[in-house]
Amino acid sequence: MGGDFVSMFQLETKKLLWLIGITFAMILSFQYLELPYGNVLFSLFTSNKIPISQTIDTNKTIVNNVTIFNQENSTNEFTIEKANATKDSVSITGFLLEPGFDESNKSSIVDDSVKSLGNVSNAQKVEENVVSTNLTQGFDSTINVSPNVTTAVLSNDDNKSSLSQKSISPVPKENQETHATIPQVTTVSEMKKLLLQSHVSYRSMKPRWFSDVDQELLQARSEIENAPIVKNDPKLYGPIYHNVSMFKRSYELMEERLKVYVYKEGARPILHSPFLTGIYASEGWFMKLMEANKRFVTKNPKKAHLFYLPFSSRMLEEALYVKDSHSHKNLIQYLHDYVDLIAARYSFWNRTGGADHFLVGCHDWAPSETKLRLTNCIRSLCNADVKEGFVFGKDASLPETYVRNAQNPTRDLGGNTFKKKTVLAFFAGSMHGYVRPILLKHWENKDPDMKIFGKLPKAKGNSNYIHYMKSSKYCICARGYEVNSPRVVEAIFYECVPVIISDNFVPPFFEVLNWESFAVIVLEKDIPNLKNILLSIPEKRYLRLLMRVKKVQQHFLWHKNPVKYDLFHMILHSIWYNRVFSATS
Template identity: 55%
Template sequence: MGTSNWIRMKVRIRRKTSVVFGVMVFLVLELQFYTFPYLNELSSSLSNTNNPLPKKMGTKFDSMGFLEVSPPDNFTKLAEAVGDVGLFESSSRLFSLGDQGEVSNILSVKRDFEMPDNAKEMLRGRHKKAALPLATHVNAKMVGTPTENPLMVPRKMPTLGAEATALAAKRKRSYPSQRTSVSSTGNSAGMSRFLTGEDQAGKKRSGNSYSKKPVRISPLEKELLSAKREIYRAPHLENVRELYAPLFRNISMFKRSYELMEKIFKVYVYKDGGSPIFHKPYLRGIYASEGWFMKLMETSKYFSANDPSRAHMFYLPYSALKLRSATNATGATRQKFLALYLKNYISMLAAKYPFWNKTHGADHFLVACHDWGPQQTRLHEEVKLNTIKALCNANPSKGIFKLGRDVSLPTTYIRSGQDPLKDVGGKPAHERQTLAFFAGQMHGRVRPVMLQHWEQDTDMKIQGEMPDRIQSKGSYRENMKSSRYCICPRGYEVNSPRVVEAIYYECVPVIISDDYVLPFDEVLNWDAFAVTVREKDIPRLKEILLSIPDHRYRMLQLGVRRVQKHFLWHANPVKYDIFHMILHSVWFSRLRQIRI
């Protein structure tokens, strides 16, 4: 054999050897990719009993601390385990991991925050096979309480670990696959009782599906989803000409949400139901809010939909006050009759029209200001669990008002049905000489305690009910107009008309009602124009008020004057008034429910 032939044979052997070696390396790498995650998972589960990832998930962490997930379906499981409890916060907006049912919503956030144990490794993820837009470096904060004033309501994050896996399993069992989710939230400890998104609705609520199967949604729901995304991406605003920024949790998101509501939101008002319980608003007294909303909603040219197929929501136009007056029964029998009446009315609508059954009432809402309003909804399970209820008696501790879904309706005392703005206004801050004022009946547990401690105080006017002849001369209103602080204690129920009265008369409200969800609390920062005192601190009431420096009081009083426009009724609604704010609360609650 010649030298040239020998050289050619050597080259061929080397080429074949290189090919074989390459194939072997490829097979080894593939074997590592599909086998080592399970070995790694087994190893980490033995060393870490709190590993929250579902078993046989095919997960591991590489040398840089990134989570590696092999099959695409594992992203659904990961979202179940941590997606709905994770939250990223940036300077002006919130981003929720798994908000759209996938992990591809992870966004890069610039700031560095503290994170719980093993949270960073779980959330700093990348996918090796599917080209999902994941950030490779996530420096974010997992939070349960916001540190700024975001409009969008965060969801409370339980401890990552076994609890997360249990939560995912529970949601799989509890929530049927539906197109809408009625989410409920809880109050946070800080940020003026801001809603934290704690799940309180229970197993029977209409819930969002975590199923891998795609769910068809209607064009109207697509509109709401598109609006929700736009609100998340709202451009940052420092100042808005029509709004006073310190009043809002996040003025940028509120303004964008309000604009989208004006642009697309349509409500169908049912024509069914006879007078006086339906379609006949009562416009005077302390329960006037439900009447004024009914009147303006039924006559609205911008929000009313004549075609129900084009409506995003459906309004049940009944009066809780008139329903209460419609029976001569008393006590528990009377309350049961009222609840049964409303239940039969809604059952009739469900049998007559397809709209209720389509979402089990999740896209319906009612407005009730009477104290018995919540009790009137208790016999209809879908109303109780799914329907958005705008209630003056906004007390979540009784189990009917659901935080994050139901809406706190302002209790407004209207003295003239023809002129709801009568007597609005008050003295400037430097002319208010009385430290605090309260006069009223001794309803409930709080007022007698307050009277016992402060009736004899000379700096504060704390007294019982005023005689009618003194009230008729306007002494009650004049005292509110000339006092620095107006005390607003709860009565039999958590709400009080004095809160909005104080705003009307430009007096800083002092709210004493532990379980009260304040109106528009999802968007308004009540700390900017009100003082909240816990019921147990009534003996320290004067000390608390005197501890507020003068410059702080003047800022609070300025906030009261600026927020007043959001609590005023007008015969013809104007932008950002109380009618639009109530409607925005309903709109915003509906957006929170819409998920894929």
Template identity: 60%
Template sequence: MKRAFKQTGFILLRGLSWCCFGHKIEWRRFSAMVAVLTVSAYALQMLVLTHLVQPNRPLPSHKQTHYPSYISSNSSLQKVHLTLTNSVISPNKSNKLVQLFSAEQENVELQGPLVQRKSSVYGSNKDTNLADTTKVAHSLSPRRHVPKQRQVWLLPPNEALVYAKKEIDHPPSVSEDPNLYAPIFRNISVFQRSYELMETILKVYIYSDGSRPIFHKPPLKGIYASEGWFMKLMEENKQFVTKDPEKAHLFYLPYSARQMELTLYVPGSHNLKPLSIYLRDYVNKIAAKYPFWNRTHGSDHFLVACHDWGPYTVTGHEELKRNAIKALCNADLSERIFVAGRDVSLPETTVRAPRRPLRYLGGNRASLRPILAFFAGSMHGRVRPTLLNYWGGEKDEDMKIYKRLPLRVSRRMTYIQHMKSSKYCLCPMGFEVNSPRIVEAIYYECVPVIIADNFVLPFNEVLDWSAFSVVVAEKDIPRLKEILLSIPIRKYLTMQNNVKMVQKHFLWNSRPIRYDLFHMILHSIWFNKLNQIHTHQM
């Protein structure tokens, strides 16, 4: 073979010398000739090398071959490239369940040799048989039948939801995830699998219909800011939002109950009917204009409302009240509007500075919290006057219970400093069951004490509130101090640490990050939508 290369090279060089010797060089012709000779030499070389690497024996069947043997310690290959053509990179590196290559899928077909020659082939032993000095590895070819796991995001919306429901009903166990803290969850495996599927599958269509300020103008400040921040971040989102409603799994009604109150409510009238009529007419309009509402009678539509009157704005439309998913701060079971398992309890967050929603975050460590329990606020509703009657007026040094925080007290220690210096922060209901103090307590790393019967706690479907809070029945207010003192110090320290760990799930970020409040709200809506899928649909 070397002799053939030498002869070919000699002939080419002789021809080149003949063209150049004794002649005036025309550089254009000379360059063209060099190019032709180079291409010819390259083509000849590739032809010879192609002949060299042809295997002289048939490859073993894929039924007899197991790819782990290619990477055994005795392998003489210097490099083996196994191309996993069916794998997908999950947003979460720990996600082993949204892979395109799975042990549960049908056997892969092995195709085509990838030959790696031993170094000895290029060494001094020229007589070595080529077949004995090569190792054959196989690349993993695409399957003939593409499994649903590989193309789940291409499935029709209903089929994708059924697939996701099956997955979360039988999730793999999670041993450790650095981004999640298992003790604060009901079932960390279910949550993680559901969240990953949400990231992979979920698409939301946002109706552009509706005039400002009730629609598409989110309030970002005050105690009702949750509905506004969600609207803002949802409408800015590119990962979950789709412009094609046929690809959507959920449909968002982007209205603000707070803006509705400011625009439509007549102060002092005590008449909420105009609000419900306005929303009823809006739903009727989109139902007449688009086919999507009537297709499911609203069961794949959702709204987010943090105002106390949020539940009452849906009462004018029966399908909206009965079928749509409602994310409400006022998650009161006794009103028979909020339905546990379908609707979502929305955290009520007080945002004082929209540009800095996380201001004042954090609190003192346990040893620097001398106050047993603290509350200060207006005396509306049925619970707070009872609380003040038993524990107010500085009757007990351990229990700091006030109406509004007195000026003489606030000069020495502000409201926020009180929360940062208290072991337990009391969160009694006001006119309605919800209270912004629950999230405030979490922000300031104070164990929340919830006093509100019939209240469904935020994200109750995934979070284990007993791990980081205390729930006291309204009838047990006279025993409040006794209940708190009966909690062992070790358990309190565990709960306070858990408050710190759950804090990340209640934070607004101007640019949402994984597992933050925006994603937790969206996940609960997604999770409860999956819970509506029954066995007969699967």
């Protein structure tokens, strides 16, 4: 009996050891695959700890073909924030910002909500651990954070443009060898070909695990490609679109299915603080309307097709750029650390390498600020320049809209009738960039039909400028320092046929709009021949262009309460459309 008992005990012990071994192996497998249930081992063996990567030795500059640099005197820290909800107040200036922000002290952006945890010193008692850097799909750092941490705030230190005392991970340098050769000038016709090619060949990173939202995107693509033919739709005028049937079906699917998760993390004023007036108003209006939206926004990130990073490229420059420094490193570092925070707290960034995340930035610097850590995201950019890394099929061209009144963004909408358009062509503006001085050299005070000026004298409500826009047949939209110009949307707003003079500029909503059907596009080299080009357009064709400008106008209007096919919905649609056509199984 004793021997039988010992044998049975040994057998049960072996079974128990096998069970423990299999369980541990399964845990390791889940951890290795990074399934969407968090870091299993980390949650088992740690508590209330935020690992932060140590500084990378600058002597070791190449890691998995990605170059790393260590920014001197530019550091970041995470302080713990328990966010307090604040009600936005809209002033006539159009700036939505949390109460108490001192714009004169641009470098101080520490959120007052840190006080809810007692004091900053308590927040600084964060245990540091070395975290391995996972360099996949460009640069993808994975940082694990205890689920007990509520949220974190990126903060600035002592009126310096450097971000703080401890950097999450240095920003990688750009790998110039990965850039494809781009022609000196890419015409609109060539852009169309590039867009079609991207729909065939471009695919985002394959998800590290498949989910229902991926299947929904693939199904949506199939339905769009096989859209029923649209014959008569009073809201959609076919000739202004590449394919009105595909656009209509895509828009319908967006309304029916799209869910967006908006990250709440991040400190004002750089995040969650939209400007609603001025030339960068597009990013602000979209942020305001997206964060308040109930139709598309979901509180369950597992159901989201898209993830919104609500930062303001304008406020990033306002708060952190050191005047005359000619350096954007600390701005780039700020965004880099913000993404590290998102990747640390959630599994969704790492699932797709950021391919289902998007940002909306209108500042001229937005492309350069976002082309490293955020390169895999869908970037909706006003500065949509083929020569500056704009990716067809992924990135979207954001309309630059000059909003003069936040309370009534459609004030002064409309233009004169054809018979009252007495000016052939009009332009007025500051001498930004190299194109405008050439324009004035050839046409300022040279021809009574060509009203080409520098900056007009100030008038109440900008009445002189608006009068010329409404009274002109063609409005010249010449690039400034960068390819984009608010005059493109202004021309449509005031019902003047836009004449775009900006080589390599990708016009807004290029995925669906046929710009050559309602605008005139002139190469920069043809400025000396500008009047002849315009006069060569027959009156019948001009009237068709003008009519189509009025038809497309609905897509370029901001409304305090969004309406079907308006600017808010069109921006969101471009992002949705690009995600649908870049998704992979």
